Amino acid sequence: MKARNPEAAPVPENLLAEYRFAEPIYVTSPSLVPLDEYTKLLEKIWEGRRLANNGPFHRELERRLGERLDAEHLSLFCNGTIALLVALQALRIDGGEVITTPFTFPATAHVLYWNNVRPVFCDIDPVSFNMDPDRIEELIGPETKAILPVHVYGTPCDVDRIQAIAERHGLAVVYDAAHAFGVRYRGKSLVTHGDLSVLSFHATKLFTTAEGGALIAKSGAQKQRIDFLKNFGIADEETVIGPGINGKMNELQAAYGLLQLDTVDEEIANRRKVAETYREELAELAGIQMTSDVPDVEHNYAYFPILVDADLYGRTRNELYDCLKAFNVHARKYFYPLCSSYPTYASLPSARPANLPVAGRVADQVLCLPIFGSLGTDAVRTVSAIVRELARTG
Ligand SMILES: Cc1ncc(COP(=O)(O)O)c(C=O)c1O
Structure with missing residues (x-):
């Protein structure tokens, strides 16, 4: 302009x-948590000498966030970008094309690039600012693997129409729900739509752990795979099941998140x-x-x-x-x-x-x-x- x-x-x-x-x-x-309460949780961390790798605060935050968001299979992450990257890997989307919106934060498009996927940009709706469902089907081609819409500003995408399109064409749907913490649509938690949804807990977000994020899966088996992928692919001390990455949230962040949930x-x-x-x-x-x-x-x-x-x-x-x-x-x-x-x-x-x-x-x-x-x-x-x-x- x-x-x-x-x-x-x-x-x-x-x-x-x-x-x-x-x-x-x-x-x-x-929104800063009360420093004295955070200090008490830090003292517990000091006592337990557990700083990372699925410690007690991490487990408790996964459980409590799962309850808050009606998301039984929620996996915490170090940030939303790595959670998005892992979401695509979890669905084995590492090539071809994915339809997404141009009206978003750089991370949405960049995670496609990092997964060797070509973004296909879809125009947006003038009222919701989300991907226009009327424009999606014309962009689907033989290389299309998935749709990656964003609930921009926390406003729900047209989840029903997107789901119907995805089912008609056999495509996965991964929602970038970075802005959508706590949003409910027709009484249902927004992050339960699609195959996977990703939240960001960055310091600029409504719910924050300074840096952080979460990936919401549909099944226990899918969460298990995601948990392996976010921990280098390590299944146990002697088994590495695949090319994972380090996407883990640490105990200091998880403790902060527990106090954030209260407010x-x-x-x-x-x-x-x-x-x-x-x-x-x-x-x-x-x-x-x-x-x-x-x-x-x-x-x-x-x-x-x-x-x-x-x-x-x-x-x-x-x-x-x-x-x-x-x-x-x-x-x-x-x-x-x-x-x-x-x-x-x-x-x-x-x-x-x-x-x-x-x-x-x-x-x-x-x-x-x-x-x-x-x-x-x-x-x-x-x-x-x-x-x-x-x-x-x-
Ligand atoms: C729409 C959107 N997607 C992804 C991200 C990336 O999240 P993070 O900063 O937690 O990596 C952000 C914001 O930071 C975002 O606004």
């Missing part, structure tokens, strides 16, 4: 004087208030499109994306991003640029911008505003007031 020069539209000094934050407001801020529902409730406040404050602001809650979905409010229509709002997304920075508000352009435009993928036929018109427009217009549980209502009102005041309508 053409970024207009923000210098051409300087932020008025009186607005800066009124609304500029003294401390930076980032797009997110991790994650409160975090979601607080984020919900933030989202509701933005929706009230920015309602009917010309040129700013927000997402709405979807019927039958229990959202997690992991992100708060807006789309900026420069013609109506009077500034481009890039101008708004730059202006917000002047107020010490650090919004993020998730997800710009599209994965399909990275040099690694740009020459693929499916990566042509003409094939991805919706993704291209959304990537050029999207901006994620700050959202996290400890962002007070006053701060949300101030960020909203800045967005309103910066509008150059009429």
Whole structure:
């Protein structure tokens, strides 16, 4: 997109004087566990001298997360990227093509590349920002092995239609559910859809273990294979069943995760208030499109994306991003640029911008505003007031 020069539209000094934050407001801020309680768990680790390899905290976190997410066969990981890499290996997808979305974090496309798979980019839906199910079948060819959709911002993909397409064509479905912790759709935990789902517990995520992730399998046998693969393929001291990798979560992270679980529902409730406040404050602001809650979905409010229509709002997304920075508000352009435009993928036929018109427009217009549980209502009102005041309508 053409970024207009923000210098051409300087932020008025009186607005800066009124609304500029003294401390930076980032797009997110991790919910920190109580330090004294964490210290107690660390003391237990010190007593047991067990730092890694399926220790007691690891086992307890797998069990408790499984309960929280209705995911009986959940395997913890050191991060979501390695979990995605292992998901494909677990399904023996190490060549051919996989259909995925260009509107995502780099990891989604890169795990395909690392598994020797060619990504085939599918355009997205303009409302959900997820892979458009109407566009999937035309991309299926003789080399297609699987579909790798992303529940972008935690909004559920059209899981029924994707499943029907996959079954019609004998394809696997691996969900990148990195954003979707705790989301339920029609009363069912979202991560139970597809053949496998992957969560990220990175520090920027709603539920975090600093770095971390999980892979949700459908059966005990599949989890067993995944557990071997994440531990170098080691089955026992003298048996290495295959070319595994090191994807293990350690005890310090697992202990942190146990304490996070105690407060994650409160975090979601607080984020919900933030989202509701933005929706009230920015309602009917010309040129700013927000997402709405979807019927039958229990959202997690992991992100708060807006789309900026420069013609109506009077500034481009890039101008708004730059202006917000002047107020010490650090919004993020998730997800710009599209994965399909990275040099690694740009020459693929499916990566042509003409094939991805919706993704291209959304990537050029999207901006994620700050959202996290400890962002007070006053701060949300101030960020909203800045967005309103910066509008150059009429
Ligand atoms: C959609 C998506 N997929 C995958 C990842 C990778 O997860 P991790 O950072 O835990 O490796 C992230 C974020 O970090 C993400 O946003």
